[in-house]
Amino acid sequence: MSRIANCFIKLKEKKQTALITFITAGDPNYQISLSLLQKLPDAGADIIELGMPFTDPMADGPTIQKASLRALKNGQTLLKTLEMVTTFRQSNQHTPIVLMGYFNPIHHFGAENFTKAAKQAGVDGLIIVDLPAEHDTDLCVYAQNEGIDFIRLATPTTDDQRLPRVLSNSSGFVYYVSVAGITGAGSATNEQIGEAIKRLHRHTSLPICVGFGIKTTEQARNIAKLADGVVVGSAFVNLIEKAETDQTAINDVLSLCSDLSNAIKK
Amino acid sequence: MPLSYNAPDTNGLFGSFGGRYVAETLMPLVLDLDKAYIAAKNDPEFLKELAYFQRDYIGRPSPLYFAERLTKYCGGAQIYFKREELNHTGAHKINNCIGQILLAKRMGKTRIIAETGAGMHGVASATVTARFGLPCTVYMGSTDINRQQPNVFRMKLLGAEVIPVQSGTGTLKDAMNEALRDWVTNVADTFYLIGTVAGPHPYPAMVRDFQSIIGKETKQQMLEKQGKLPDSVIACVGGGSNAIGIFYPFIDDQFVQLIGVEAGGHGVKTNKHAASLTGGAPGVLHGNRTYLLQDNDGQIIDAHSISAGLDYPGIGPEHSWLHEIKRAEYVAINDDEAMDAFQICCRQEGIIPALESAHALAEAIKRAPNLPKDHLMVVNISGRGDKDMQTVMNYIKEHQL
Numbered sequence: 134m135s136r137i138a139n140c141f142i143k144l145k146e147k148k149q150t151a152l153i154t155f156i157t158a159g160d161p162n163y164q165i166s167l168s169l170l171q172k173l174p175d176a177g178a179d180i181i182e183l184g185m186p187f188t189d190p191m192a193d194g195p196t197i198q199k200a201s202l203r204a205l206k207n208g209q210t211l212l213k214t215l216e217m218v219t220t221f222r223q224s225n226q227h228t229p230i231v232l233m234g235y236f237n238p239i240h241h242f243g244a245e246n247f248t249k250a251a252k253q254a255g256v257d258g259l260i261i262v263d264l265p266a267e268h269d270t271d272l273c274v275y276a277q278n279e280g281i282d283f284i285r286l287a288t289p290t291t292d293d294q295r296l297p298r299v300l301s302n303s304s305g306f307v308y309y310v311s312v313a314g315i316t317g318a319g320s321a322t323n324e325q326i327g328e329a330i331k332r333l334h335r336h337t338s339l340p341i342c343v344g345f346g347i348k349t350t351e352q353a354r355n356i357a358k359l360a361d362g363v364v365v366g367s368a369f370v371n372l373i374e375k376a377e378t379d380q381t382a383i384n385d386v387l388s389l390c391s392d393l394s395n396a397i398k399k
Numbered sequence: 400m401p402l403s404y405n406a407p408d409t410n411g412l413f414g415s416f417g418g419r420y421v422a423e424t425l426m427p428l429v430l431d432l433d434k435a436y437i438a439a440k441n442d443p444e445f446l447k448e449l450a451y452f453q454r455d456y457i458g459r460p461s462p463l464y465f466a467e468r469l470t471k472y473c474g475g476a477q478i479y480f481k482r483e484e485l486n487h488t489g490a491h492k493i494n495n496c497i498g499q500i501l502l503a504k505r506m507g508k509t510r511i512i513a514e515t516g517a518g519m520h521g522v523a524s525a526t527v528t529a530r531f532g533l534p535c536t537v538y539m540g541s542t543d544i545n546r547q548q549p550n551v552f553r554m555k556l557l558g559a560e561v562i563p564v565q566s567g568t569g570t571l572k573d574a575m576n577e578a579l580r581d582w583v584t585n586v587a588d589t590f591y592l593i594g595t596v597a598g599p600h601p602y603p604a605m606v607r608d609f610q611s612i613i614g615k616e617t618k619q620q621m622l623e624k625q626g627k628l629p630d631s632v633i634a635c636v637g638g639g640s641n642a643i644g645i646f647y648p649f650i651d652d653q654f655v656q657l658i659g660v661e662a663g664g665h666g667v668k669t670n671k672h673a674a675s676l677t678g679g680a681p682g683v684l685h686g687n688r689t690y691l692l693q694d695n696d697g698q699i700i701d702a703h704s705i706s707a708g709l710d711y712p713g714i715g716p717e718h719s720w721l722h723e724i725k726r727a728e729y730v731a732i733n734d735d736e737a738m739d740a741f742q743i744c745c746r747q748e749g750i751i752p753a754l755e756s757a758h759a760l761a762e763a764i765k766r767a768p769n770l771p772k773d774h775l776m777v778v779n780i781s782g783r784g785d786k787d788m789q790t791v792m793n794y795i796k797e798h799q800l
Contacts, residue, residue: 188699189572189684191579192422198566210696236420236683241697263420263683267410288424290586295427313424314584 136229136257137282137305140179141340141361150357150397152177153342154390155233155366156373157184157200158217159209165379166204169386170221174228176387177394182260182364185214185234192262194317196367199374211238211247215254222255231258231284231305239272248275258282258305266298273302282306287333289313289321296336306340306362307333311347317367320346327359350396357397365393404650406720411600411687413720419599421686424583429686433601435506440608445501452497453612456530457487459494461613463620463777468747473767476774479629480750481617481645483781490753490782491613491641492523492594498609499592500527508590511535514578516543516571516637517708517755518550519782520594525559535559538577540569543707550786568701571637571711575685595638596715599686603715610644617777618648625775631656631766634779635758636729637673637709639718641781646727656728658766659718660758662704663731673702674731675714676722689716705734705790706754708782736761738794741784753782754790 134142144151154173159166173181186201186209193201218230232251239247239261251259259276266273266285273283282305290313291299300307309329311321321329326343333341343356344364353363369386376382406413411433419429439445453459462485466478483491503511511528513535515521521537528535537554541563544551554561567573582591596603596610614632621629632649634642636659649655664672672678675690682691684699692700692712702712721727732740737754740761744752752760756779763778770776784791794800 188567189576191576191685192424192583194580205698212696237691237693237699238697240683240688241680241693241695262422263686265419265421265423265426267419267426286423288422290424290427292427299423310424313586315580318584 135280135282135305136227137180140229141306144179150360151179151342151362152394152397153180153182153362153364154178154369155182155184155364156369156386157186157197157204158214159186159204159207160200160370160373161203161379161382162207163209163213163217165382167217167220168383170217171224172383172387173390174225176390178228178390180229180231180362182231182233182366183214183218185211185232185238187235187238190235192315194315194367196317196370196374200370211242215250218254218256229257230255231260232256233260234262236261236264236272244272244275248272248279248281252279252281256281258284260284260286260308262286266301269302277302284308286310289329293332296333300337304339306342307337308364309333309341309343309360310345311343312345314345316345318346320352323355323359326356330359350392353393354396363397406717407600407604411604413717414723416689416716416719417600417603417687419686420683420688421599422583424586428586429599436502436601436605439502439505445505448501449498452501453494457493457497458485459612460616460620461485463617463624466748469744472743472747473764475772476767476770476776477772478763478767479621479775479777480780481613481777483613483641483779484752484756484783488519488523488526489785490519490523491610491644492520493526494612494644495594495606495609495640496523496527496592500531503590503592504531506590508588509533510585510589511592512538512578512581512589513592513594514538514571514574515594516574516710517706518543518547518554518786519708521559521561522550522553522557524592525554525557528559529557536581537561538564538574538581540564540571540573542569543571546790547707547786548789570702570707572699572702579685595640596643596717597638597685597687597689597713603687603717606640607643607647607717610640611647613641613644613779614646614648617645621775621777627775628652628655629775629777631658631774632777633658633660633759633763635660635709635755635781636714636718637662637711637755638713639715641779643715643717645777645779646721650726657721657726658762659727659729660762661729661731662706662709662758663733664703666733667731670700671703672731673704673709673711675712676718676729677731681719684713687716689713689719705737705794706758706787708753708755709758730762732758732761740764741791750780751784752780753784754787756780756782
C-alpha cells in the first residue's frame with residue numbers, strides 16, 4: 134500500500150482530517166527548507182507538499198511565485214529537490230511527500246528518468262499543475278509505472294461531465310481547488326465547499342483534500358469538518374518571506390503548523 | 400482550395416508540439432473556446448461579418464508593393480513588400496483581434512484581457528474592444544512600458560486599462576503569465592485575447608487562421624502581378640503570428656521557400672537573444688509544447704531583442720513543427736543587422752518599418768544579392784515603426800551614427 138493511502142487509512146481510524154502543508158523546496162535556502170521539511174511532521178503535518186521551483190508559475194499567486202524565485206536564486210534545482218527528499222527519508226519513513234510544480238523542468242529532465250529518480254528518493258505523489266488528463270502520456274503513465282500517485286486538481290469549473298476524465302488515472306487523493314483563481318487568493322464559503330465535496334464523492338472514493346485560500350485556523354477547522362484533508366500553502370510561505378532571520382522563519386512555520394493541526398484534530 | 404497539410408490534430412498537436420498544457424481551472428474554458436471556434440468558422444454569417452470588418456474597418460486587402468529601389472540597391476531578387484503596416488492600427492495584429500472579438504461577442508463574454516510586448520497587440524485589442532464596447536485590461540511588462548510609451552498612451556486613449564507587470568524582466572513572457580492568472584481568476588465572464596500563435600489549443604490554430612488572410616492575399620496578388628507564385632517568403636518570428644499568417648497558404652506549395660527570422664539579439668552564441676528555434680530546446684510553457692529558451696534545469700531564460708515585439712523566449716508550436724519537418728527555414732538576425740536594414744528601408748523606400756519587420760528585411764537584404772533577377776521574394780512588413788522611434792534614437796545616439 135502506498136504511503137499516502139496508508140496515511141489516510143490511519144487518520145480515518147482516528148477519525149481525523151489530514152493536514153497537508155506546502156513549502157517550496159530551497160526557500161529561502163536549501164538548509165532552512167530541509168530543516169522545515171524534517172520538522173513539519175512533529176509539528177502536526179500529515180502529508181508534505183514540496184514545491185519544485187519554476188521561473189514561470191502561472192497558476193500561483195505572488196507569494197509562491199516569489200518563493201520560487203528566491204529558491205532558484207539560491208541555486209535550487211530539480212536534482213537538489215530530489216536530494217532533499219532522499220535526506221528526509223533517512224529519518225522519516227512514514228510521512229508522505231508530494232512534489233508539486235510545473236511540467237517544464239521535468240520534461241527537460243526526461244519524464245521516465247524523473248519518475249525513477251523520484252521513486253528512489255522516496256517521493257509518494259506528484260501534482261503537476263499544467264498537465265491535465267489530456268496529457269497523461271507525458272508523465273502520468275511513467276509515475277504509475279513507478280507506483281507514484283498522480284494527484285489531480287478538481288476545480289469549481291470541472292463539471293460532472295468532465296470529472297471522470299479528470300479522475301481517470303489519478304490516485305492518492307483528489308486536490309479540490311476551492312476557488313477559481315491563483316494560490317493565496319480569496320476563499321470559498323463552507324457551503325460551496327460542502328456541495329463540491331458531495332459532488333466529488335459521487336464520482337470517486339479517493340480522499341478529498343481542499344486547498345487554496347485557507348489561511349487561518351478557523352477556516353481550517355471548518356473545512357476539516359467537510360473534507361478528508363486541508364491544504365495550507367501561501368500562509369506558510371508568507372511567514373518565510375516575512376521572517377527577519379532563518380530561525381524566526383522555522384519557528385513561525387512550525388508554530389502555525391501546530392496551531393492548524395490542533396485546530397483540525399480537535 | 401483546402402490544404403493537404405492539415406495540422407493540428409483534434410488535440411491541437413502539430414506533430415509533438417502544441418497541446419493544452421493548462422491548469423484544470425482553465426481546461427473547460429479552453430475546450431468551450433475550441434467548440435465555439437469550430438462552430439464559428441463553419442458559420443457563413445460569422446465569416447461574412449469577419450470579411451466585412453477586414454475590408455471596411457482594417458482596410459484590407461493590404462497592397463503587395465514592388466520595392467523597386469531596394470531591389471536595385473540589393474541587385475538580385477525582385478523584392479516585394481506585403482504592406483501589413485498599412486492596416487488600421489499599423490500592424491498585422493488587428494487581423495487576429497477582429498476575429499477574436501467577434502468570437503468573444505458570439506460567446507457572450509463581457510470582459511476582454513490581453514497581453515502585449517511592443518504594444519501593437521495591446522493597441523489592436525484596445526481598438527476592437529472600443530469598437531465593440533467591451534472593457535479591456537492589457538498586461539504589459541514594465542520594461543516594455545518604458546520603451547513603448549506611445550503605444551501605452553494609445554491604449555489608454557482607446558479606453559483600455561494597462562497593468563504594468565514587474566516580475567521577471569518585465570517583458571512579454573511576464574505579461575502572459577499575469578494574463579493567465581487573471582483568466583484563471585475571472586473565468587466566468589472573461590475572454591483572453593491572445594496576441595500570437597501560442598498558448599493552449601485552439602489559440603495557435605485559431606490565430607493562424609485569422610492571420611492567414613495575409614498569405615491568401617499575397618498569393619492572389621502575386622499571381623495577378625507576375626502570373627506565378629513567389630519563390631521565397633520572408634517574415635520575422637517572435638511568437639510568429641505574422642509569419643504563420645503569410646506562410647500558411649503556401650505550405651502545400653513546396654517550391655515556395657518559407658523563411659522565418661528570429662531575433663538574434665547580441666548573437667545566438669551569447670545569452671542575449673530571443674531565437675528559440677536557433678538557440679533553444681523543446682519544452683512546455685504558456686499552455687503549449689514548443690521550442691523555448693531554457694537552462695539545464697528547464698528554467699525559462701529571459702529573452703533579449705532590441706525589438707520588444709520579438710522579445711519572447713518561446714515560439715508558436717506550428718513553427719517548431721515546420722522547423723522539425725524542414726518545411727520552413729529559420730535563421731537569426733542580430734540587433735545591429737536589423738538596425739542597418741531598418742535605416743536602409745527608410746532611405747531606399749520611404750517606409751519606416753517596425754523593428755520586428757526590420758529583422759525580416761535584414762535577411763532579405765542578405766539573400767537578395769545572391770539570387771537571380773527573376774527570383775520573386777516577398778517580405779512581410781508586419782508593422783510600422785512609429786512605436787520604435789525612442790529605441791532607434793537611443794541606438795543612433797549610442798552608436799554615434
